Amino acid sequence: xxxxxxxxxxxxxxxxxxxxxxxxxxxxxxxxxxxxxxxxxxxxxxxxxxxxxxxxxxxxxxxxxxxxxxxxxxxxxxxxxxxxxxxxxxxxxxxxxxxxxxxxxxxxxxxxxxxxxxxxxxxxxxxxxxxxxxxxxxxxxxxxxxxxxxxxxxxxxxxxxxxxxxxxxxxxxxxxxxxxxxxxxxxxxxxxxxxxxxxxxxxxxxxxxxxxxxxxxxxxxxxxxxxxxxxxxxxxxxxxxxxxxxxxxxxxxxxxxxxxxxxxxxxxxxxxxxxxxxxxxxxxxxxxxxxxxxxxxxxxxxxxxxxxxxxxxxxxxxxxxxxxxxxxxxxxxxxxxxxxxxxxxxxxxxxxxxxxxxxxxxxxxxxxxxxxxxxxxxxxxxxxxxxxxxxxxxxxxxxxxxxxxxxxxxxxxxxxxxxxxxxxxxxxxxxxxxxxxxxxxxxxxxxxxxxxxxxxxxxxxxxxxxxxxxxxxxxxxxxxxxxxxxxxxxxxxxxxxxxx
Ligand SMILES: [Zn+2]
Numbered sequence: 001x002x003x004x005x006x007x008x009x010x011x012x013x014x015x016x017x018x019x020x021x022x023x024x025x026x027x028x029x030x031x032x033x034x035x036x037x038x039x040x041x042x043x044x045x046x047x048x049x050x051x052x053x054x055x056x057x058x059x060x061x062x063x064x065x066x067x068x069x070x071x072x073x074x075x076x077x078x079x080x081x082x083x084x085x086x087x088x089x090x091x092x093x094x095x096x097x098x099x100x101x102x103x104x105x106x107x108x109x110x111x112x113x114x115x116x117x118x119x120x121x122x123x124x125x126x127x128x129x130x131x132x133x134x135x136x137x138x139x140x141x142x143x144x145x146x147x148x149x150x151x152x153x154x155x156x157x158x159x160x161x162x163x164x165x166x167x168x169x170x171x172x173x174x175x176x177x178x179x180x181x182x183x184x185x186x187x188x189x190x191x192x193x194x195x196x197x198x199x200x201x202x203x204x205x206x207x208x209x210x211x212x213x214x215x216x217x218x219x220x221x222x223x224x225x226x227x228x229x230x231x232x233x234x235x236x237x238x239x240x241x242x243x244x245x246x247x248x249x250x251x252x253x254x255x256x257x258x259x260x261x262x263x264x265x266x267x268x269x270x271x272x273x274x275x276x277x278x279x280x281x282x283x284x285x286x287x288x289x290x291x292x293x294x295x296x297x298x299x300x301x302x303x304x305x306x307x308x309x310x311x312x313x314x315x316x317x318x319x320x321x322x323x324x325x326x327x328x329x330x331x332x333x334x335x336x337x338x339x340x341x342x343x344x345x346x347x348x349x350x351x352x353x354x355x356x357x358x359x360x361x362x363x364x365x366x367x368x369x370x371x372x373x374x375x376x377x378x379x380x381x382x383x384x385x386x387x388x389x390x391x392x393x394x395x396x397x398x399x400x401x402x403x404x405x406x407x408x409x410x411x412x413x414x415x416x417x418x419x420x421x422x423x424x425x426x427x428x429x430x431x432x433x434x435x436x437x438x439x440x441x442x443x444x445x446x447x448x449x450x451x452x453x454x455x456x457x458x459x460x461x462x463x464x465x466x467x468x469x470x471x472x473x474x475x476x477x478x479x480x481x482x483x484x485x486x487x488x489x490x491x492x493x494x495x496x497x498x499x500x
Contacts, residue, residue, distance in 0.1 A: 246455025322466025
């Protein structure tokens with residue numbers, strides 16, 4: 001058997017990722033109705049048992065060969081994904097074409113989240129959510145069940161006890177340890193959450209935890225009361241102006257394409273597609289204004305800048321593979337500006353009082369998300385533990401509802417699941433970001449976002465792509481990753497607001 005030509009394998013892998021990302025961009029930007037990933041997998045011929053074994057052998061010959069480790073993980077992950085590409089394509093097709101009647105209007109399933117976020121009437125929100133759940137149950141769940149069962153089988157074929165063990169290996173992460181840290185966060189914030197989030201819901205939604213549903217969060221998060229500060233005409237400008245102050249991403253930055261056109265099937269939520277890193281990055285947005293739109297855009301803008309500033313001479317594995325908690329961490333860093341009083345007063349013209357009340361609201365939302373992801377990880381560890389899927393709706397409902405104190409519906413137990421434990425990337429990114437940001441504040445001051453030196457520092461860290469994982473980056477700053485920074489950063493804002 002011919003030995004694997006590793007140089008060609010890397011080039012072909014980059015082409016493959018590029019095609020996949022381009023397809024994602026075209027479909028979710030509304031430029032193309034179909035989402036044809038199966039064909040991309042079929043053409044690639046990159047992911048098979050022989051290649052997994054060959055790359056594994058090379059890694060054994062070079063125990064320090066991080067590039068081979070990244071490549072091996074990439075090959076395994078896509079090997080099992082390729083086996084389910086046709087189901088995935090079918091789910092996307094069904095979801096994209098599904099419409100639901102709301103108030104005598106036919107609305108695309110993917111647009112319901114926008115309706116929910118703008119619906120002040122609780123009864124109507126519940127009605128929309130019930131209809132959505134019904135569709136998910138009848139249209140998507142049968143395929144999703146086949147999808148996850150197939151992935152579980154693939155994991156066992158590869159010699160792992162479960163999908164969970166496979167991904168713990170692929171990510172080099174002890175999921176139980178991450179989960180314990182997040183349960184620590186849940187425990188330490190329990191009282192604060194019950195009291196403050198409960199109060200927020202009573203004030204904004206006239207709802208108690210009892211009787212509230214996850215879908216109520218969409219409306220709460222929309223936070224229309226702050227719209228005056230988050231006009232859509234300032235969305236892109238406030239982001240690019242901030243970066244310009246740091247000497248990043250001036251208009252001369254040609255490798256990021258802003259896609260702002262209105263299109264019928266465009267995703268209402270901003271997203272970033274890195275088709276070629278760092279040469280071809282798309283930042284897709286349908287600006288509607290409001291705090292949640294800003295938050296999503298700043299997050300995706302963080303990804304775009306991270307990718308666009310990766311050194312073009314860096315090896316493929318470090319530019320395109322590696323630890324995704326790194327890019328999520330920098331996305332959260334840009335998003336964190338919305339929780340910064342100085343930035344809110346300086347860039348959005350808020351007065352101090354409004355800025356303080358907004359950062360309190362922002363911290364409560366973040367706490368909601370951290371608690372949701374703590375629960376998601378706990379549930380996904382159970383879903384993927386190697387035992388049959390049947391009956392796990394009950395685990396989903398009880399674990400998620402217990403953490404957020406709002407009720408979750410059983411119908412989304414297979415849809416509200418991140419592929420390949422992506423949820424831990426967000427979790428580790430939150431931990432990383434809290435610690436990294438504290439480093440920036442210490443070194444450059446609380447207005448770090450206005451300092452050219454901070455920009456130079458960020459550009460340097462970004463230039464390494466995902467060569468170093470979040471633990472390594474933190475240790476390069478002479479620290480050790482610790483969930484305590486995340487817990488404290490959230491608690492501090494919430495508790496200090498109460499004292500006002
Ligand atoms: Zn992200």
